[in-house]
Amino acid sequence: MSAPRYLIDTNVFIGLEDHAEVAPVFSSLLQLASRHSVGVFVHEAAIDDIRRDKNEERRRVSLSKIKKFPVIKKTTGIDQAALEVRFGRIRKPNDLVDATLLHALDMGVVDFLVTEDQGLHERAERVSPTFGARVLYVADAVSLLQTTYEAIDVVFPAVVEVEAHTLPQDDPIFESLRSDYDGFDIWWRERCVKPMRKCWVVMEDRRIAGLVVRKDEKPAETDASLPGEKILKICTFKVRPESRGVKLGELLLKQVLWYAQTNRYDVVYLTTFPSQKTLISLLEYYGFEHTHDNGNGEIVYEKSLSRSHLQPDPAASLFDLARRNYPRFATGEGVTAYAIPIQEDFHEILFPELIPPKSQMSLFAEVGSQRPGNTIRKVYLCRAPAMITQPGALLFFYKGKSDGFPSQAITTIGIFEEMTFATSTEELRRLAGGRSVYSDVQLRMMNATEKRPVKVINFLLAAHLEPPMSLDDLQTSNVFAERPPQSIKNLAPSQQISVLQRGSFGFAI
Template identity: 30%
Template structure:
């Protein structure tokens, strides 16, 4: 655990309720909490004696990581994250190196720079904000343990919101926010938002449809686009930023739009840019008349010539929700039990066989189920899966239909070590530690992006009548391109978002 989660305003004498809640969960789940020796060195260098004593009093109960990995300067790790500029950066690198070298399973930190570096070295699934750690470890809590649940994403109007909410404070520094907020509230502008346990806003997305040109350098001509006017998240850990982007992509797809854009005053360590860059937003110019505000554009499908230069996985990453479905990728049907389907695909609505709207989803807010990036575990012995392949999830039991489509990000075969499995799936997991430890081994891990729920779920009877399947799939089955084309027609998949 990074000691920065204990550091608050200087007049704060108590650990925050969220951190206290996290500590209770870690204790209840018998999770070993360690501090890196470099963290104590960092604290001891603090010239503010009062603050130093306060922080040391908060962390002294935790054991130190013994035999912390000694850095090897030739390691790829150091080439990827770059040279440290300050002594604090060097200590951060040492802490992150302990995760990279598997001396620990996870790192809990509020430090954005560490999260950014973790993404560069592909271990971001194991570096958690405190709220993410709460969500991850609470899966193994005893059933009698009480914990507050995050509030689901809500759809409403800007006029429903309090302009004085702390979430808006930073936005008021950049432009005439109050005037703009009042204007769009009176226009009846819609938005999506979530609230924290104290009733304050945790996240907000305000959007609108546009047809006018973007007056940037370089300029972009008139075109129907979705503009994300405001995207702000203050409550890390619940993947709400990813959920808001997923919602924006869905709105654009349903309205047959090919572009989404936003403008943003980029900072040196910018969480929003880190988030949107994972899902295909590219820096596209600046707006000089507005203090050189940056423009970020995401295209929802590539041009014909552009698609020829990209791998199937790159198309999925850069142009989500579009995906490549030509003969370069395999197509596989994966059976999944209803209880796991409910957790992985929380935005699928079974009653009446239609998808849910955001406001119709009730019950527990399952963070991993609302995200784009997911993980699935299987006992199947098949080893034909490759990056960029299409996976079709067949819901067994009640519905007996193919309901959802994903694209494989990565796959790991024949794993029996529960700790290794936990490390690979990290924040994508909907599975508890106990479920992983008690499951039949070996397991295959499929990391994938959930691209869409099937508009018209294809029932088993249709699959058999169309000769796509011979019977109920009991394990992962591959289907050929001709069968997949039949499936697309039956499922009414929008061809605007497929690349051949």
């Protein structure tokens, strides 16, 4: 079994505007890779790109930095036309380098590509969701290595609600906020501390890794342009520079959208600078629209939240409809649904926020004492014989008999995106991709082979049933027969509705 290989783009460690922000997390990437015998490579095409740099001194420094990494050679016989068919239009030399890196990833020469280039992430996503999940930001690559190889020590980050005055002003995250906004300290004291404004924070190592500050607004006092009486403004949406990536931003956005939908807001919006490309891509993926600019160099992104039933759109897949309208999803006629039995251990891996907290401690206690949280995009691994083919199908996760609460109950609803098959551990690592929450030991124990492949199910976390729907209720409602299913089970429309009626989602089903 070969060791995993990570291909790093040159922008990970050279040519960035602020080296101080990237260096710590890049060091963590190299340390973790070295500790666990994970190969870190650069590509010959990227070296060619550096050699084209007209700044002689910068070119010399860049080439000296890249020498310590082993090189993936270019594949002969692959021309630009062939790359464009697979990876999209190539307009300039940098695009050709990007497509060449993706080609190495596509061939399986490497398992993951690490880059801060938003355009490269978007190219990969257009190939397929599974392929896109193998292109990682540096922070997410570090998170994946920690989860894969140091799972015993890793605790999922927690979203905690606090008041602004309780946060220490010497926390490093405030330094980056001060550099972004003139007069930040005055604004923070007058607009956040004095009114004790509510915030959500994510803690890592007793420091703030992510911060959201929220504010209720009325139509007469808002910068939002979409219609609505109840408006939620996200005044601050900040992830600490060394923690930037998809996962923490997605975790915070999930908190914002679940809160706004449940509490019947009409509009949620925020302002950001055009340079925040990762945040903008995340917002657009989940249905935010760039409505206007505010005159301060910022752009305004807004999202309408409806409480009506989400009607299928013939022009879009049910999955695309769900992600754009997240956390709403289509239900009823034309929407297939499945019950997916899941063992307790894997349930806790996928949905750690449902693990009952052992104790209530202060915000700055050890992170492990907090209720953990998780992101929106997930992957589930199984060998169930059933096939799921409809993007946007509903997945009802049934937790089997368990020592912990709940036991024998449907707890969670997911939105199906894509199913693929892994026929080896190496392929399983790749297909689980950046969404994986499984350790390498767990992946190897699944023993994926051509005769016994492992199904890789990508989905969005849509909602949790509160309270979970127990086996007694499932049997009484004829969702299950006398015994719960041992494998993935297709549910009839009436059974689907019986489950959904137990939830409170903030919109009509």
